[in-house]
Amino acid sequence: MGTARSTSCWHRSWQLLLLLLGLLLLSPKLCDAVTMQQFLQSLDMMRNGCMGKFKVPLDTLDRLRDGDFSFEPSQDLLCYTKCVAQLAGILTKKGDFSVNKAMAQMPIILPAELQDPAQKALNHCKDEPKAHKDQCAQVYYISKCMADYDRPNFKFP
Structure with a gap:
């Protein structure tokens, strides 16, 4: 049961990281700053x-x-x-x-x-x-x- 929870948490963490990286890539002002x-x-x-x-x-x-x-x-x-x-x-x-x-x-x-x-x-x-x-x-x-x-x-x- 703990493994499923940690896997789900890990998956959400990766989704958040990918979202943040995507925002950085799409916003030149953020990248320059x-x-x-x-x-x-x-x-x-x-x-x-x-x-x-x-x-x-x-x-x-x-x-x-x-x-x-x-x-x-x-x-x-x-x-x-x-x-x-x-x-x-x-x-x-x-x-x-x-x-x-x-x-x-x-x-x-x-x-x-x-x-x-x-x-x-x-x-x-x-x-x-x-x-x-x-x-x-x-x-x-x-x-x-x-x-x-x-x-x-x-x-x-």
């Missing part, structure tokens, strides 16, 4: 959407947020990063990391001051996913590469 505060709030929403699915300590997630990848990741942590990428709309239909989708999402989800640094970091790290067959590892290691490339501008949910 993403502030740093709105961006940080969206990081919290993505974190909350993925945190309960994987056994990752909050202090580990806080370290990631600040770009600290100086520890051996668990499989749960690897898959947490994939979950975030899925929420951000930067995975292919097969679940692989997509540089093109990530580039297309930047003007929508990043504040203006982070767009250029993020594009440079992504271009620098664009081949990183090719080194990993595991889809969860693809996202984790491109994120790590981007954090290593430009830690002051790196943010992760």
Whole structure:
């Protein structure tokens, strides 16, 4: 009985997320006006959407947020990063990391001051996913590469 309730709740959460993303895509003014505060709030929403699915300590997630990848990741942590990428709309239909989708999402989800640094970091790290067959590892290691490339501008949910 609890499973049906949680599945229903999960389904409603996805519907709400899709509705919000749809509104962002349909409203250029909203897309152009993403502030740093709105961006940080969206990081919290993505974190909350993925945190309960994987056994990752909050202090580990806080370290990631600040770009600290100086520890051996668990499989749960690897898959947490994939979950975030899925929420951000930067995975292919097969679940692989997509540089093109990530580039297309930047003007929508990043504040203006982070767009250029993020594009440079992504271009620098664009081949990183090719080194990993595991889809969860693809996202984790491109994120790590981007954090290593430009830690002051790196943010992760």
